[in-house]
Amino acid sequence: MTDTSAEIQSNAMLPCPGCKQPLKLMLDEGAPVRACEKCKGIWVDVIDEKVLFQIKPEVFTVDEIRRLRRLYKPMGKLEEVRLRVCPACKELMYRKNWGGHSGVVVDRCAQHGSWYDEGEVEKIREYVRLGGIEFEKLSLTEQGLSGLQSKLNNEVTRLDIRIDSAYRRARLWNLLVF
Ligand SMILES: [Zn+2]
Ligand SMILES: [Zn+2]
Numbered sequence: 302m303t304d305t306s307a308e309i310q311s312n313a314m315l316p317c318p319g320c321k322q323p324l325k326l327m328l329d330e331g332a333p334v335r336a337c338e339k340c341k342g343i344w345v346d347v348i349d350e351k352v353l354f355q356i357k358p359e360v361f362t363v364d365e366i367r368r369l370r371r372l373y374k375p376m377g378k379l380e381e382v383r384l385r386v387c388p389a390c391k392e393l394m395y396r397k398n399w400g401g402h403s404g405v406v407v408d409r410c411a412q413h414g415s416w417y418d419e420g421e422v423e424k425i426r427e428y429v430r431l432g433g434i435e436f437e438k439l440s441l442t443e444q445g446l447s448g449l450q451s452k453l454n455n456e457v458t459r460l461d462i463r464i465d466s467a468y469r470r471a472r473l474w475n476l477l478v479f
Pocket of ligand 1 (some may be wrong): 317338
């Protein structure tokens with residue numbers, strides 16, 4: 302038997318990570334997804350995930366995005382942790398706060414795709430529409446900037462100390478010579 306398991310897998314029936322019922326292939330906003338009729342969750346392959354959230358965000362200024370900060374939720378304490386297995390490879394999936402601050406925790410297999418519980422796709426679309434991705438970029442930039450700033454401050458302090466001691470040495474030298 303030749304090894305075409307990857308190919309077979311992509312067409313095979315995948316079981317729902319929640320109830321193990323076979324998932325049904327369907328389209329959601331043009332993205333092929335596999336849905337569970339019982340749990341109402343959907344599975345989306347890694348390559349199709351971008352399409353699922355191709356939404357134009359509203360346009361915000363940087364100040365508006367900063368003000369929106371209170372809407373966004375960092376990954377806090379997780380309610381109850383129920384780890385699920387990837388329907389494709391059966392490995393345990395990891396849990397991720399989608400986009401960093403959406404507050405929607407999705408189950409993800411880096412190789413195969415993500416599982417969204419009922420209503421999570423809609424919540425993420427709302428997050429994207431409300432500038433969540435822009436917010437994420439902004440906070441990463443700000444983090445980077447404050448990191449640079451503190452590095453710079455350290456350098457300046459070190460330089461100050463060096464200049465100070467050089468100056469004192471010079472004064473001492475002058476006192477001794479003249
Ligand atoms: Zn299910
Ligand atoms: Zn997998």
